[in-house]
Amino acid sequence: MAKYVLYRLGDAIPTLFLVLTLVFIAMRILPGDPALAALGPMADPVQLALFRERMGLNEPLPLQYIYFLWDAIRLDFGRSFISNVPVADLIARNLPHTIYLTIVSVLMGLCLGIPFGVFAATRRNRPPDNALRIYSLIGYSIPDFYLAAILLIVFSLQLGWFPINGAGTGFWDGLHHILLPAMTLAMLKSAFMGRLTRTSVLEVLGRDYVRTARAKGAREGRVIYRHGLRNAMLPLSTGIGISILATLSGSVAVELVFNRPGIGRLLIDAISERDYPVIQAGVMMFAFFVILVNLVMDVVYVFVDPRIRMKS
Secondary structure, X not given: OHHHHHHHHHHHHHHHHHHHHHHHHHHHHOOOOHHHHHHOOOOOHHHHHHHHHHOOOOOOHHHHHHHHHHHHHOOOOOEOOOOOOEHHHHHHHHHXXXXXXXXXXXXXXXXXXXXXXXXHHOOOOOHHHHHHHHHHHHHHHOOHHHHHHHHHHHHHHHOOOOOOOOOOOOHHHHHHHHHHHHHHHHHHHXXXXXXXXXXXXXXXXXXXHHHHHHHOOOOHHHHHHHHHHHHHHHHXXXXXXXXXXXXXXXXXXXXXXXXXXXHHHHHHHHHHHOOHHHHHHHHHHHHHHHHHHHHXXXXXXXXXXXXXXXXX
């Protein structure tokens, strides 16, 4: 197993290197001058030249690329062009909010989607199954930012049950602030997980060993959860990984709609201001979490599927 994990980790390193290279190239070919964005259109040419020299923007692109990679290896993200605050401090201040939102959303989505999918699979072509199909269709089609705006208008502005913006202070206040944004992402992910669970469980319940368990007189609950859901965990593990990554990317729009702090909001603000160091660090954080989630799911596969364990 250790060999398998090291092999997958070795695949992740070139991926991260490629992401860093693409981020560097994208920042240099996008229109806009970071010096003008930082100093404003009224800055004179001398100020602009001094700013570019101080930030290393006058160096040749190959040399800038080498400096960028060396700083990335040392986890030195530099300082923001706009606020002159160390980018590491900005990341440390905003990253916990995004992680917290992602964890709560994924847990809510799994707790809603998987039981709903099992319930629908055991009642195929009956009202619960039809309800899941309609719910999944809506979840697939509605954009996350649109659903976030609807929930914000209804539950925050009209009913006043939840705060309009911010992340709150303290555990209970923070939980009150995060429930509505997390519910937005959880509803969309539960539709995906519910549909996937239904399909996977239905496939497993048609296998010979399930019919054998029923013929031996096993209780229906044991057949469904011990033989059905347990053997459907491999596709569900893939779905959970996809759901985590989709929730992480969806948090960008949700943070903007609910005016919450987070990496997504920080990244969008930095893009509008052409703040290269913040953009590069933000994209690198997202790439790191994508690689980390994929690596964790690869390890989960080893435990779920013994065939992978034997090959590794």
